[in-house]
Amino acid sequence: MARPTLSLLFLLSFFLLAFSFNAEDPELKTCKHHCRQQRQFSESEKRECELRCEEYARERREYNPRREGEERERWEGERNPYFFDRESFQHRIRSEHGSVRVLERFTQRSELLRWIEKYRLGIMEANPNAFVLPHHLDADAVFYVIQGCGTLNVLREENNRESFSIRKGDIVRIRAGSMVYLINHDDNEKLYIAKILRTVSSPGVLREYFAVGGENPQSFLRSFSSEILEAAFKTRRESLEKLFRHEKGAIVKASKEQIRAMRRRSSEGGSRWPFGESSSTFNLLNKRPSISSRHGQLFDADSGDYRELEDLDIQVSFANITGGSMMAPFYNTRSAKFAIIVGGEGYFEMACPHVSGEQEEGERSERGEREERETEERESQEKRISYQKIKSQLSHGSAFLIPAGHPVAIVASGNENLQLVCFEIKAKDNRRLFIAGKDSILKQLEKEAKELSFNAPAKEVDEWLGRQEEKAFMAGPEHRREKRIPVNSILDFAGF
Amino acid sequence: MARPTLSLLFLLSFFLLAFSFNAEDPELKTCKHHCRQQRQFSESEKRECELRCEEYARERREYNPRREGEERERWEGERNPYFFDRESFQHRIRSEHGSVRVLERFTQRSELLRWIEKYRLGIMEANPNAFVLPHHLDADAVFYVIQGCGTLNVLREENNRESFSIRKGDIVRIRAGSMVYLINHDDNEKLYIAKILRTVSSPGVLREYFAVGGENPQSFLRSFSSEILEAAFKTRRESLEKLFRHEKGAIVKASKEQIRAMRRRSSEGGSRWPFGESSSTFNLLNKRPSISSRHGQLFDADSGDYRELEDLDIQVSFANITGGSMMAPFYNTRSAKFAIIVGGEGYFEMACPHVSGEQEEGERSERGEREERETEERESQEKRISYQKIKSQLSHGSAFLIPAGHPVAIVASGNENLQLVCFEIKAKDNRRLFIAGKDSILKQLEKEAKELSFNAPAKEVDEWLGRQEEKAFMAGPEHRREKRIPVNSILDFAGF
């Protein structure tokens, strides 16, 4: 078979996956027209340019990348279950001094995600000098300090208060039910904390309990009857009312004096900041990155670094992908990875087998289940192993999920670094395996396995696998496209 | 703001939570009338009396406390998912010599309780000299002997039978699938055992297997075909039939001679009663109580006391609250606590965040789910953290559930002690934190945190927190009410 025919087949197979290919798409026509008009292009370059136009058009139809003001992207009529835009984080607490936003329950997004239903992701923002009122949660939590610094106090047992300073890169595990309060003790910088929560009772049902408060948050004490409160505190109701008239919300502003006192106490109290180390926190960015090159860095902390992660079986990592670079296609053998974008822009692509079929299965109505059964039985006669691409634009505040086994690549667009805070569950025994690059798992195939797998001489396969000498992080696709698609075409696209 | 206005606000906020406040309520009118007629009352005392009337009326409407002959209390049109009256325990085994009753499956009560679906609670009663036929369960079990004494035999592997005497306060763990039989060897006293069961197969589906029996219980051997039984036992069917014609039920009466022989054998066989200790059981009441005062005692046993509890991650405790006293508001950081009332009367109050919303979520009909999603999305714009009170009367044989994080107070009414057997799951690493009393977790707040949380001078907060000097158990609310509401008003209420 000649090469052009092959290319054509390759493309066609892609188009078959597209939903409804409309050959009359006017934007596609314009794009192709631009290609043919490029005088500096050879014939094959013109053809390639047109192919790019088609690919671009197809992607636009398929994934409908989200833009400002547009409605949420659809996942075959549903939402893509693996991507969460900024709006998927919903306010739990909000005041003029800060907020806590928590990602919707995973089962609300899709029945497909029931297996991670007990986890929630959250983002806390505290303004300069803000104080977050004491509260407890019915969930274990791991905090990662994205930005800023503050003092965190944890009341976990009687006659014991732990106080420690936190700053960018710190990981802190908070045990379920611990009463927690914190201050941003900086006068200028906001304090941002990303967190993963693992509920201990009803999976994914997260509850905040404020012992103090007025109308919002209400103190849980107000739901006890007066007779119990009066007996418990030996105090008449009128006096109690005075103590629960707090009307300023769950995040309030502390005075300079208050902050100074609390900060001083925390640094005296055996906490590590600014000197020393405690076992209560771990600074991820102080650790040597596990991977580092001009294209990016990856910092990992597991229970070996921070013992408090052990029983949760969680790993925390921070990826910093240089603008224009990418993280090569890889997969986790066992972990599911939650990533929150904390800086930059880009996109990820993930190979996902059989998503449509599974989704039907997840939504099990009586009738649906029966039909599905029949479908699957029929399909079993002509099973075909194929994959669907999942692609989403990434920007500050969005998040995505990579289940175990799923190959994924992450690309940093433009000049800014793409920064991700990642929480990986089922971390024990997990391996991160790269498909491309210096460490490609494919290099370990035996000579004969290469021949049989690629239907090509092993030497040719080796030559191919050897080309990319970077490891994990490498130059992204951006420059290549710019070199080969005329700039005005791209501008046209942008104007769609 | 003047104090009366504040009081009013406080009350109004309570009334807003009530379902439908009917100002024309004739009972309320009568009650208030009584208040105004108390000549010995000052004006403020009269006003307080009226407030009590309103509160009482509201509670009556909201919680509709259960009385003899009334129908089960409603939980916003459903049943309160955290309280289980005596009738919720259903007979599994019943004969004239005893019974085994098991609490309904938690998912039958509410989808909200799916997370504890693999647990069941049970109560066994064996009359004097009763013998419970050998059987096994597909569940792990922890027994607590509420009353009486007996001999328990456990057949767990070939050529091995464990026999041990049991008496009030004993904890015994029975491994799933062990063949068990027991006798009440007392001539007069009933043997009562509370148990928690953790199913090993289908969550919450509990199955009893009797190897012996006739019509009821049927022996499971009778469901094998004759040909297999004849080959297995080298016995003709007619002879087999004779052995499985037992018609006396699962709990039968043993003769004095049989009891004497079994009892003697158990005390010879290395079991501890009446001397010595074995590792097979643990007596909770022999241990020093973890909390003890004139207001109550608390006995706790975890895997440190009794290793057999370790893999189940269960703690057993016994609370004995003095009549008229109460257990101060507290919460468990991680455990869910099942409590069974084994003596006395009283009530519990629990603060429960957002119950209605969650329940909708639990019952996920297609339409329901969609509506809920929209509701939650809308709500996310104006999230308000508040709590609902759960209150139920407690009496002998009823049970309740306290999930992790939920603050609860338990009050013993009248003169009799309120006694509770408690099984706590997810016991490892759990802490019991009190909100009120000498050990109040609130005392550990820093000075500035108190100021910011209560919007009051720290000194005032400290003074308030210091008033109650009792720890965990303290005087209950009963006397206070009696002192301040005229007796005839109360009588009127009782006559409603």
Next chain:
Amino acid sequence: MARPTLSLLFLLSFFLLAFSFNAEDPELKTCKHHCRQQRQFSESEKRECELRCEEYARERREYNPRREGEERERWEGERNPYFFDRESFQHRIRSEHGSVRVLERFTQRSELLRWIEKYRLGIMEANPNAFVLPHHLDADAVFYVIQGCGTLNVLREENNRESFSIRKGDIVRIRAGSMVYLINHDDNEKLYIAKILRTVSSPGVLREYFAVGGENPQSFLRSFSSEILEAAFKTRRESLEKLFRHEKGAIVKASKEQIRAMRRRSSEGGSRWPFGESSSTFNLLNKRPSISSRHGQLFDADSGDYRELEDLDIQVSFANITGGSMMAPFYNTRSAKFAIIVGGEGYFEMACPHVSGEQEEGERSERGEREERETEERESQEKRISYQKIKSQLSHGSAFLIPAGHPVAIVASGNENLQLVCFEIKAKDNRRLFIAGKDSILKQLEKEAKELSFNAPAKEVDEWLGRQEEKAFMAGPEHRREKRIPVNSILDFAGF
């Protein structure tokens, strides 16, 4: 009561369990007629013969034993949730050189099986000289080599490939996400592997990921966009296309030279075959059987034998039941056992409590649940403990499930040995307890417990329990029937 009356009662109780007893059944009439015509029979033998006819007829109605060409047996209008015929294994991969078949998801069979939903069973067949392309799964796997020999390669981390020879009886654990390929290096014999899979993400949703391939299997790399692939591999799309045009399927034929090279490398590379032992595999058949007699052998391997089974909590066993013998009624205290028939024919009988009620509960429609609740509440008033027989014919390629606590007997029909590969989950702390035979758990009952349980003198019970002197495996029922039912009756039955 006289013996005949008792027999009658016994039979009647059986008939009451039958669905609809039709006294006019013509086949039953014919059978009984044959009995009465046997002149060599005594009156009691004639009566027994008639009883057998009735029993046979009842079983035919109840269980409708599956025959060639008949439709699947029904489970009260549903499918028996514990038996899986050969067709329940569905093709995932199929080529002319081999196949991988995986058992349907357990929840597809019945909601009753949700508790084992994360497990799947599979069978791999590779023709002589076949090569299975590199792939990974999002599931942990345990392989058992049923027949044949080959070389298995596992790529689990960068710069590390494990290669080991496998042969009949070998157990290998493959960690989730490991890239695996294997060859059958024999020129004549097929390679058969049974496997249990435990999914790590969505329970029971199993996904194969091929890094290589063409149309089927598709390489997951093809779902990345060209721009990412070109950047990752520093290769133009046209060259990439060449490497992913493999059109031969997931199982291909290797050349003699390729096999020789791969086989040599695996035996050099520290793997054990044909000499030595590695810790990576364990040969079950090299171990001394835990039970062995002329009636059968049982081989067991747990984490003590093969450490890799520990975290999965799985035990692997192989039972070889001599033709005409049976495995005596027994139950597992904690494990659920999956058995795959790999040789011979036979049947199993299992006692199953309350199956119908539970199934209703499993299928929880709104209305169904409410009705069930009422039913259960009513039933609680007159609870009766009884069991239903589950019986299925077993033949090569079928499978069945024995949940914990369920007593079961397995019979090898005819002359051929019945061979079963078994995977037992929740293996830790499990005991296999026999009801009949030398090790019968019933022998451990005390004298008085025997009297009270069987309502018969202990001596009589002992005499009965002592008759069967074989242990675990014993003579099956086949001969007995042949001796006592006239041959022509049986022929008549066969002609039904």
